[in-house]
Amino acid sequence: MSAAVEITGLVKRFGAVTAVDGLDLKMPRASLLALLGPNGAGKTTTVEICEGFLRPDAGTVRVLGLDPARDGSALRPRIGVMPQGGGAYPGVRAEEMLRLVAACAASPLDPAWLLDTLGLASAKRTPYKRLSGGQQQRLSLACALVGRPELVFLDEPTAGMDPQARRLVWDLLTALRGDGVSVLLTTHLMEEAETLADEVVIVDDGNVIAQGSPSALTAEHAEDAQLRFKARPGLNTDLLTAALPEGYLVRESSPGGYRVAGLVSPQVVSTVTAWCAQQGVLAEELHVGKRDLEEVFLELTGRELRT
Amino acid sequence: MTATGARFEPGTFTPAPGAGRYGRMLLTHARVETSLTLRHGEQILLTLLIPLALLVGLSLLDFLPTGEIGSLERVDWVTPRILALAVMSSAFTGQAIALGFDRRYGVLKRLSATALPRWLLVAGRLVAALVVVALQAVVIGVVAALLGWSPSGAGLGFAVVLLVLGTLAFGALGVLLGGALRAEAVLALANIVWFVLLLAGGILMAPSSLPGALGDVVALLPSGALAEGLREALVEGTFAWGPVATLAVWAVAAGALATRTTKLT
DSSP states (O other): OOOSEEEEEEEEEETTEEEEEEEEEEEOTTOEEEEEOOTTSSHHHHHHHHTTSSOOSEEEEEETTBOTTTSHHHHGGGEEEEOTTOOOOTTOBHHHHHHHHHHTBSSOOOHHHHHHHTTOGGGTTSBGGGSOHHHHHHHHHHHHHTTOOSEEEEESTTTTOOHHHHHHHHHHHHHHHHTTOEEEEEOSOHHHHHHHOSEEEEEETTEEEEEEOHHHHHHTTGGGOEEEEEOSTTOOHHHHHHHSOTTOEEEEEETTEEEEESOOOHHHHHHHHHHHHHHTOOOEEEEEEOOOHHHHHHHHHOSSOOO | OOOHHHHSOTTTTOOOOOBOOHHHHHHHHHHHHHHHHHHOHHHHIIIIIHHHHHHHHHHHSSOOSOSTTTTSOHHHHHHHHHHHHHHIIIIIIIHHHHHHHHHHTTHHHHHHTSSOOHHHHHHHHHHHHHHHHHHHHHHHHHHHHHTTOOOOTTHHHHHHHHHHHHHHHHHHHHHHHHTTSOHHHHHHHHHHHHHHHHHHSSSSSOGGGSOTHHHHHHHTSHHHHHHHHHHIIIIIOOOOHHHHHHHHHHHHHHHHHHHHHOOOO
16 A cells, blocks of 8 residues: 655745755655644645645655645545645634535535534534634634545644643544544644654755654654753853763753753762752752653754744 | 543544535535625625615616616616626625635635535536525516516516626626735725726616717626626517627636636635
8 A cells, every 4th residue: 555645855946945845755554744843844835735735846746646736636535634724714604614525525524523522512603703713723623534534634733722622632633543544744832743643754944854753753862861950040050060070061941941961870960959959949840861852853953033 | 641542432533535426515515605695794785785775776766877768667777787786796796805805714725625626616606606696686676576677578588698697707707806816905906896887887877878989898898798788688678699799708708817817825
C-alpha cells in the first residue's frame, strides 16, 4: 500500500519568496505526523499542496498514491481537510454547514452525533459568524471528519480552543489514529506534538531540519541532560557558575527560570541546592532530565522572534 | 489525558470514504444557498422590497420617466421593467456581495476541499439564483396583478425564457465581480453598478427614450436587453431575438472570464 503522504524535493515559490525549498517527507498510513515550525516556515504551503489547492513548482507529491494537482477529484472524497481559520458561509447555521459537507460524502458520520460530541449541540442553530473562535474551530474539525476519510489534514486544529476542548480534540485524534485514519497536523503547541505524534517533523525556511519520534528527538543529546529550577528572578548566575566545577554554565533562561548546562551529577545537584540555601533562596521545581520538545525546537529554529 | 476508549468506541472513525450522490449534493447545496439568501435581511430589501416599492409607486403615481407610454396602463409598462430590476438585484448585486463575503469566510475553499466537484459548486449557486428569481417573479406578478396588470398571455412563456437567460447573464457578471475583488470593494461596486443600471441602464428609462446613440448602447447592456425583451414579450406578446442574443453573449462572455478570474479566497 502506498504511503499516506510522500513528498520528494518539493519546491514552491511565491514571486521572489521561496516558501518551500526542496522538502522531503514520508508519512506511513495510520500514523499521526505533526509538522512543527515557526510562522512562515512553509507548513501551510506544504499542506495546501497536499490538498491540491496549490501546485508545486518542482518535486513530486503523492497523497494516498495520487497526485493532488492532477487527480484532485479522485483524492478529495478520500481526505478530510481542516483549513487554517475554518471556512463556512458567514450566515450559515452550524448544523446546516455540517450537513452540507456530510451530503458530499458516501457514508458520513451522523452530523448530530458529531456536533454533540464536539460540544456544539447547543450552538447548532447559531450562524457561523456568531460562533466563538473555538466553536468555529470545532465545527471546522467536524467538517474535516464527517466524511469518514482515510487521511485528514489539520492546519492548527486546536488554535483558539480552551484547554477542555483541546483535550477532547486530542482524544479524538488518538481515536482516529487507533481506527486506522492517517493524521497530518500542523501545530505550535509542543505539548500537542509530544503527546500525540508518532513522528514529529520540524521545518524551517521551507525545509525539514529535524524529524523523528518525540522521544528520539528529545533524547538525541541525552548526555546534555539538564538541571532546571525556578527561584526568584535576578539571582547572580555568575556566582553560581563560579561555585560549580569548571565547564558548567548557569543561565536565567526566562525570568525566574534557571538552567544549568553540563553533565548533571549528584555532586552538581548538591552544589546548586547548597548554594541556594546559602543565598536564602528556595529552589522550586528542581528538575533533572532530558530536554523537552520545546527546547529542541527553540535550539533548532533559534530564539529570535521572526519578523 | 483520558483513555481513548472512555470517550470513543474503537471503530467509530474507521474510514469509509467516497463521494456522495450528485443529486443529493446539488439539492443540499442549492437549498443552503437559497435559504441563506432568503434569511438575509439586506438581500430581501434589495431583491424584493425595493422592486415592490417601485412597482407600486410607479403604477399608482404619475411620474413615469417617459412620455411614450401611449394607451398602455402604467402597471403594464412598469411590471416588465421591475422584473428586470428584480433579476439584476438578486442574480447580480446580491450574488456578487454574497460571493465576496463567502470568499472572505473561506467557504469556497472549504467546499472545494470536499468531494463536491467544481461544476456542482457553480450549479448549486445557479439553481439557488433561479429559485430566488422564480420566487421574486411570483411575488411581483401577484402584486402587479392586484394593481391591474394584464400581460400578454402568449408572451408569458417568452418571459420565462428571458428571465432564465437574464439570471444566467447577470449571475455570471455577479460571479465575475464577486469572485475577483475584496469583499468591501465588491459591496461598493455591486451597489453602484445596480444604481447606475437602474437609472441609466434601460430599466427605469426605455432605451428608445434616451437621446441619440445612447439608446442603442443601452439596449446592448444586459439590463436594457432584459427590460426591452420582457417588455416586448409581456406587452406585445412577441419574442425578441435581439435581447435574447445580447443576454446570451453577456452570459457566455462573463462566464468564460469568471472561470479564469474567480479566486477561492
